[in-house]
Amino acid sequence: MSAPSYSRSALDWWGRGAAGLFLGGLLALGLSGLFARFGSGEIGVATARAAASIWLFVATWLPVFALSFRARSAERAWVLLGAFNLLVWAPHFLNASGR
Amino acid sequence: MRIHHETARVYKAVHGWIGISIGLALFIAFFAGAVGSFKAPIQRWTTPPAPVTATPIAQVPALVERVLAVYPEAAADYLIMLEPGPAHPGRMSWKLPPGSSPHGQGPVRAYADLAPDGSLHVTRTSPSPVGGQIVQLHLKMGLPFDETIAKPITGAVAAVYFLMLVSGVILLLPSMMNSLFARRVGGNIKRMWLDLHSGFGLFGLPFHFAISLTAVVFCWQGQIERVQAAVFGAMPAAAEQGVVPLEHPHPEKMLTPEQLLAALARQAPGFQPSAMLYTRDDEGRTRLLINGVDPRHAVRGPSSGAAEMDPFTGVIASASRLPGRQDGWEALETNLRALHFGNYGGLFVHWLYAALALGGCALVYSGNLLWIESRRIKARGNDPELPCQPRTSRILGALAIGVPLGCVSGIAITIAAAKPLTGRVEDLAAWHYWLFYGVFLLAVIWAQLRGPGRAGVELLRATALAIASIPGVSFLATILPFGWNHGIEGAAVDAVALVAALAFWMMGARALRRSCGKPFDSLWHVPPSRAHGHATHRGPPRQTAFPAAKEE
Known part of the structure; x- marks a missing residue:
């Protein structure tokens, strides 16, 4: 175990974690929005239907955050999660522009 | 399963550093949660016995009328207890205006009963605050802050706790099959703690995942909802299609508790009511919530669900919290919440949850000791210094x-x-x-x-x-x-x-x-x-x- 590789990874876990925290949160938000739009039909209000999208948000965010540390590097984590975000958010933007 | 050594190193750093920073808060949450789940027996133990002359249920309308004549402020929010006991010494009770102490000093409720001779008997007292304080310790992880400050912090700790679980499993995976049942007691003491730590973590894993996920939802539900509403707009725009409380023409037209309970038993057989909560809003409309449980179903609250009834017709106005009568979405939410409370499956599951929470205490305790012990400096050779x-x-x-x-x-x-x-x-x-x-x-x-x-x-x-x-x-x-x-x-x-x-x-x-x-x-x-x-x-x-x- 070489010293430079160790210190790099030690610094890196902040980068990976931040990607999981922020982009993971954004991803979960986009997914919960898709779920409300095409599934439950309710979001942002205090009903059981809308609560389902809150549970989905948390159930997406936490695993993405926890698994983001598996990325080979911080850069990869940001790029990969960024790509997933584009995928999830594209329908929202297409829908908004088509309206 | 093979884990890249670099990945393992990252997870080890995350697991260790974050573990030591939230471990102590988690211990308090686990222990106060395990004890607080027995709030009812603790409350009974800590509350002095009171002479309860429970007014017969048939005389409750007379009791309510007498009380409201003397204490009109009680009409806004009063409770009819179906089985009064030491922790709730009176058939009817209502909240008194809050005292001056920040910890809710003095009597907080008034309890009323009709004596056998028909005279009104009112006592001001409060059930022991201990049970409630232990539950507060659980919710705030022991932080002495207001709930609006402590709750988001608890949510953050619960989210990081999820990360601890994932990182712990990933660290454990390569050697798991070899050491699953190994308890190398004696010999190397650190090895023993590590075996205990992994054992408690792995065998309690489903419980821990459920607790951390539900805790994050409980703590951050409001914030997440607001973000979702801000980004996507509140759908449907006409929110809150809850029951519109009926006009309240004459209080004497309300059905009696006896009639209401009979109507409820007809409409929801198997539901065991425990208390009737009457509330009246500023426009004088009365709503009735009947709390209770159904042993065949999970309940939405920590220990009870509720039926909303129309007090004038005896029809169930909303079954959204009535166990077994909820629609699919409501039942889904109730069952996910129940995963946190362990209120399904009776006494066995209750004790199982308590045992798993104490296992969580052991998990945190052993984890802390391991982290500290792994950082100690060892004496080399026979150095006397x-x-x-x-x-x-x-x-x-x-x-x-x-x-x-x-x-x-x-x-x-x-x-x-x-x-x-x-x-x-x-x-x-x-x-x-x-x-x-x-x-x-x-x-x-x-x-x-x-x-x-x-x-x-x-x-x-x-x-x-x-x-x-x-x-x-x-x-x-x-x-x-x-x-x-x-x-x-x-x-x-x-x-x-x-x-x-x-x-x-x-x-x-x-x-x-x-x-x-x-x-x-x-x-x-x-x-x-x-x-x-x-x-x-x-x-x-x-x-x-x-x-x-x-x-x-």
């Missing part, structure tokens, strides 16, 4: 002992104090509040002063005594003129406390034996007496000779 342990390790080691044991003994003392304190002090809630934090801080400070090794042994014993004081005051109450006992229901609390006290006493004995066998550069080593002029140790001799063999 003791290596100086890092100051941070000593402080953290003392915290890892003082906080958990302070939490346990604080909760034990505040429960036990209910019997001598009740009726003797003015602000009972404040006494209980400061008693917990006083004992807690005392243990934390003691651990810092004595060092982790000695404090571990001493505080385990002190904790055993603190827990033993629960059956202790119960026993004293039988021979001295103070306190009370509730028969078999109170004795059950005493019995559980007695077993717990014995367990802690035995842990103290084990810790003492272990610390004597420790290498003398260990953080947990108990020196026979302080070489540097501190007070010599009183009590039984802890160690007569330095250990012959060094660890590892």
